Amino acid sequence: MTVSPPDLAGPAATETADRPADAKLVVDAVTVEYHTRKGTVHAVTDVSLDVPRGSTLALVGESGCGKSSLGRAMLQLPRPSSGRVMVDDTDLCALSGSSLKEARKRIQMVFQDPISSLNPRRRVRDIVAEGLEIQGVDGGREEIRRRVDAALEAVGLDPAHAGDRRPSEFSGGQCQRIALARALVLEPEVLVCDEPVSALDVSVQAQILNLLEEMKERYHLTMVFISHDLSVVHNIADRVAVMYLGMVCEVADTETLYRAPAHPYTMLLISSAPTLGGTLADTLGEDSITATSSELPSPLNPPSGCRFRTRCPRATELCAAERPPLTTITPGHQVACHHPLQENR
Template sequence: MTTTRTTGRDARPPALSARNLVVEFPAGRGRKVHAVSGVSLDVAEGETLGILGESGCGKSTVGRSLIQLPPPDSGTVRLADVTLTGLAPEELRRARARIQIIMQDPIAALNPRRRVKDLLWEGPSIWGSGDDTHGKDARIDEALRDIGLDPATVRDRRPHELSGGQCQRVCIARALLLDPAVLICDEPVSSLDVSVQAQILNLLEATKRRRGLSMVFIAHDVSVVKNISDRVMVMYLGKVCEVLPSDGMHHEAVHPYTRLLLASLPEPRRSPDTGLSDGGEPLAPAGPAADLPSPLNPPSGCRFRTRCPLATAQCSDEEPPLRDIRPGHLVACHHVEPRRNHP
């Protein structure tokens, strides 16, 4: 079983938890895309869990399955004390007010025919908190000010009259109007300019602290995930490779795939003591990086073994369990030993 547990530092009851999520998609001729294979996770109250990996690793599918879009083929998702998986449609609709998602493409996420004020009021109207029409304008204006937009300027505009960053702020405001406990951020800055990315990340971090939100932040950019997350969960081909605190990621990451991701960062700093990069000496993949295995037919044993320079026969025969090597640090690799005397 692949398990991601809350660290000792965040040993509060999880705001969101998932166990053994499996998501598969039909691919014709009786084949299946194994998008997510046995992923488990916990997100503590007020914590941000980052999910990191290359395109196709299953990270976005995990995020969508947490909000039941689509529901996982097997496994369970709990939002505080409510089990979302298996809920009747009306019960699930009510529960979703407490867990909202921000999509990757903000312009595509907004109805182009509707004005900003109407887009923001969709959620309260659907979930029954929009009956107070007298206070509607005040709530909309407050939501816009909270995310750094001038209500008088944008409330009557349509999405095509806004920039990409403004559209993403509207998406954030729309989610926050429902006062959720958990926010799923699915690559929320990948389609934005670098300067705008920083603004949106700062906005999300400030909003999280002000409201006590829990967040799942999904991205392929190592630096972005590291900077906004409390913990990072690294995925490869539908599986969890490593889970560790973000503040020690460069120094403490030990899984060959995580180290490969860290080695992709420009100009890695070198340690004056060891001469190694922050994550240890980068490991080159055993074969061409472009020769990636397919989720239609994932490798046996460790799914990273076809690219791993440490791969042995054991990696082909046995799937490595996700195990603690020190408190709060989990790794799925046969060649990593627990650090029993780690401070």
């Protein structure tokens, strides 16, 4: 595993008394805003999460809810507008230049579209080796070649057959394996996967998910898995954070979230997730819920109070007046709702 130099934390390292002892990745009050000609896009607003070492946290929600923006902010792509992103005791948001470059070896990303995320003009071996060349590796070209071959073999590709070919010669699933090899060749400690199977056929999705689980064990990874597919998340995640319009509305371990969702939006997602037997709610034996509107509000002008209130069948005047805080209702289960579904259980 890659070990960070002692000076990475530097003077910007912050106290860790407020974070769990086993947390590998901590997102603390992160806000991401984009300034456009039409106004400010509030992509992520005051999100705080922690990911225990060796576990997988899933970020779920509709398109446009801020999942990818939060994932990219973890890698400082771009840097968040405010807040902290901690890997162990290192605050990535406080680093720049060579310090940030060195720290990025510890956290890598697999992007959503496996084909467009690879340079079509470069050969696979050069694509996978690029991170090593940027970071610099003791041992020179021979060591780089050895590590590239090892990474390709780890994801199920033959270096002799695949190394000198270009991405256009591979299928979508194979390109995602190449993208995964590119991330793993640096031996990261944290891997952020941004909808890594959404662009793939169902049969290929299962192969990539199994591969991710295998790589997680092999490289001792801590993972953040971004997806809108709750069926996929149910099989791969230890904990799930549900996002709506830039904010986290519920966090719980996977089984608790699926068996006893507390936020109306979480229940809406479960009610609408299709399965072979109907919906995910039917499969899990949950009662369904229907939104009062199918229209997602604009992140340029999000609703006051609870951002889900314009679509929530349980909304009251309190929901418009006050933003509900993320509150613990049972150990490990947090919800941001004035009228949670589980309040009478």
